[in-house]
Amino acid sequence: MEKLPPFTPTSIDDIPQIHKHGVDKFHSHTTRSIDYRRKQLRALYWGLKDEEPALLEACKLDLGKSAYETYLTELGWVLNDIIFMSKNLARFAKDEKAEDISLTNSFMKPRIKKDPLGAVLIIGAYNFPLQLSLGPLIGAIAAGCTAVLKPSENAPNAARIMQHVISHNLDPEAYQVVQGAVPETTALLDCKWDKIFYTGNASVGKIISKKAAETLTPVALELGGRNPAIITKNAEPRLAARRLLWAKLMNVGQVCVSQNYILVDKEILPEFLRQLELALTEFQPKGAEGNEDYGKIATERQWQRLKGMLDSTTGKILMGGKTVKESLFFEPTVVQVETPDDPLLKDESFGPLIPILPVDDIEEAIRIANRVHATPLGLYPFGTKTETDKILSQTRSGGASVNDAFFHASIPTLAFGGVGDSGQGSYRGKASFDCFTHRRSVTTTPSWIESMLDVRYPPYTPEKMKKLRKMTDLKPDFDRQGRRTGRLVWWVLGLGGSGKASVGARWALLVAVAAVVVRFLRA
Numbered sequence: 001m002e003k004l005p006p007f008t009p010t011s012i013d014d015i016p017q018i019h020k021h022g023v024d025k026f027h028s029h030t031t032r033s034i035d036y037r038r039k040q041l042r043a044l045y046w047g048l049k050d051e052e053p054a055l056l057e058a059c060k061l062d063l064g065k066s067a068y069e070t071y072l073t074e075l076g077w078v079l080n081d082i083i084f085m086s087k088n089l090a091r092f093a094k095d096e097k098a099e100d101i102s103l104t105n106s107f108m109k110p111r112i113k114k115d116p117l118g119a120v121l122i123i124g125a126y127n128f129p130l131q132l133s134l135g136p137l138i139g140a141i142a143a144g145c146t147a148v149l150k151p152s153e154n155a156p157n158a159a160r161i162m163q164h165v166i167s168h169n170l171d172p173e174a175y176q177v178v179q180g181a182v183p184e185t186t187a188l189l190d191c192k193w194d195k196i197f198y199t200g201n202a203s204v205g206k207i208i209s210k211k212a213a214e215t216l217t218p219v220a221l222e223l224g225g226r227n228p229a230i231i232t233k234n235a236e237p238r239l240a241a242r243r244l245l246w247a248k249l250m251n252v253g254q255v256c257v258s259q260n261y262i263l264v265d266k267e268i269l270p271e272f273l274r275q276l277e278l279a280l281t282e283f284q285p286k287g288a289e290g291n292e293d294y295g296k297i298a299t300e301r302q303w304q305r306l307k308g309m310l311d312s313t314t315g316k317i318l319m320g321g322k323t324v325k326e327s328l329f330f331e332p333t334v335v336q337v338e339t340p341d342d343p344l345l346k347d348e349s350f351g352p353l354i355p356i357l358p359v360d361d362i363e364e365a366i367r368i369a370n371r372v373h374a375t376p377l378g379l380y381p382f383g384t385k386t387e388t389d390k391i392l393s394q395t396r397s398g399g400a401s402v403n404d405a406f407f408h409a410s411i412p413t414l415a416f417g418g419v420g421d422s423g424q425g426s427y428r429g430k431a432s433f434d435c436f437t438h439r440r441s442v443t444t445t446p447s448w449i450e451s452m453l454d455v456r457y458p459p460y461t462p463e464k465m466k467k468l469r470k471m472t473d474l475k476p477d478f479d480r481q482g483r484r485t486g487r488l489v490w491w492v493l494g495l496g497g498s499g500k501a502s503v504g505a506r507w508a509l510l511v512a513v514a515a516v517v518v519r520f521l522r523a
């Protein structure tokens with residue numbers, strides 16, 4: 001890895017020129033060709049493959065991530081994403097026939113063209129430095145955009161290897177990397193982009209949003225959340241304990257979708273805590289410290305923040321609690337808290353803190369979850385179907401996994417994003433293509449239709465108005481009281497059936513029976 005260049009911030013003076021390159025390249029129209037996009041995606045695949053050992057080592061250095069976890073959640077994930085995108089690109093990019101078009105308008109062949117948005121800026125976060133930077137980049141390339149990637153400076157080794165891969169394998173005019181922190185990102189935000197894709201905390205999300213609003217630039221914001229897990233009295237305690245613990249051991253809990261706190265029905269609390277302890281010894285038989293699979297907190301600043309949270313809780317530490325500043329070690333720490341106002345619930349820990357708040361029942365859990373954060377990124381209800389359905393129907397969140405911790409976010413082709421203040425816009429799978437694509441509505445008016453379109457031209461006459469109404473007015477299927485009307489007619493025409501399949505089958509049967517009867521009568 002020594003042979004690869006070190007992390008070097010980009011000169012701020014160069015940033016306007018880098019931006020211009022991207023814009024000019026987009027206007028050369030080269031990136032629009034499907035063949036070009038596919039070639040870039042495939043080149044990225046092989047570039048990443050070639051640097052697999054360096055990328056695994058980089059994540060180990062930056063986050064103490066085991067090669068297993070880096071492959072599972074980052075490198076293998078991104079490689080598969082490229083293959084998926086390359087295979088499906090032509091299908092995603094194809095014009096779509098417009099839906100819900102009346103017969104009259106169908107002569108104008110309304111369709112949806114998939115246009116690239118243009119030159120885009122992607123700002124990555126440190127916790128999954130490969131996936132959160134390259135995932136959106138794959139979407140941008142697939143959509144036909146040019147892109148500048150600004151990886152997180154808090155995972156500098158991953159950032160420099162990605163820069164090496166991109167600059168040596170992709171079209172350097174179209175895909176560029178800017179390295180740096182706040183000053184470099186601020187200079188990037190001073191340029192006019194066609195979309196900004198940002199992953200990170202909500203405070204910076206607001207800075208990005210405000211800056212983008214000045215030039216009406218669209219943004220995708222992938223932010224954080226205080227995600228609740230809710231365990232009802234009928235949940236399976238062993239399953240819940242193992243699955244939720246997994247979500248806090250991965251990347252040392254530095255996962256945007258991991259649960260921030262757990263609300264547990266008092267009836268099941270003792271057994272849940274017993275299972276949590278059991279799971280902890282099963283997953284880490286020799287403890288967390290010195291465990292090769294358990295990483296570290298990325299930076300001293302983040303470690304201090306987490307330590308501050310732990311020190312400020314009024315709850316009782318039930319498991320863990322050990323921290324070592326020198327190695328940025330933070331033990332998985334279970335804390336039983338007494339109130340939803342505890343700092344461990346009020347703030348996003350983004351680390352291996354596992355606060356547990358006992359609740360009386362499902363209603364109290366829902367009330368607290370909605371109060372702590374009304375629109376988190378994820379929500380994890382454990383219980384019977386009736387219970388989990390009730391929780392889902394009375395809460396909101398970007399995504400949810402029933403009877404699991406962030407399973408929804410570990411499916412690479414499932415659209416992923418927040419809601420409300422946990423984010424806007426989504427990506428992954430086809431959604432990554434759509435995220436950087438403008439769905440351009442296009443019609444083509446044939447010359448022969450001119451005489452029929454005369455109603456649109458002045459002078460406007462009563463005759464034209466009559467014709468216009470005849471051509472365009474829809475008939476209401478509701479009366480002044482808001483009740484459905486005309487149901488009897490449709491019931492008769494549909495032979496008592498509802499839905500295309502059922503009505504079709506009934507008419508087919510009727511015609512067949514009629515044919516047999518006619519034959520019989522003729523014989």
Ligand SMILES: NC(=O)c1ccc[n+]([C@@H]2O[C@H](COP(=O)([O-])OP(=O)(O)OC[C@H]3O[C@@H](n4cnc5c(N)ncnc54)[C@H](O)[C@@H]3O)[C@@H](O)[C@H]2O)c1
Pocket residue numbers: 123124125126127128132150151152153154180181182185186199200201202204207221222223224225255256257348350377418423
């Ligand atoms: N929804 C998601 O997909 C997702 C994924 C990862 C992290 N997150 C959230 O992100 C947070 C943790 O990440 P972080 O923000 O600490 O990561 P970070 O420190 O890596 O910062 C993210 C990016 O913002 C840039 N940045 C920082 N300050 C800036 C400023 N003042 N102006 C412009 N850019 C600036 C950084 O350079 C970096 O590229 C958590 O809240 C987590 O939940 C969300």
Ligand SMILES: CC1=C(/C=C/C(C)=C/C=C/C(C)=C/C=C/C=C(C)/C=C/C=C(C)/C=C/C=C(\C)C=O)C(C)(C)CCC1
Pocket residue numbers: 072073077127128131254255256257409410411
């Ligand atoms: C194959 C058979 C079956 C099914 C097997 C199944 C369902 C296996 C599932 C394996 C799992 C759950 C693997 C877990 C993977 C986790 C991943 C990829 C996590 C990713 C995390 C990410 C991307 C985090 C993102 C974080 C973000 C965005 C913010 O910080 C059977 C059993 C059904 C039948 C036999 C065959």
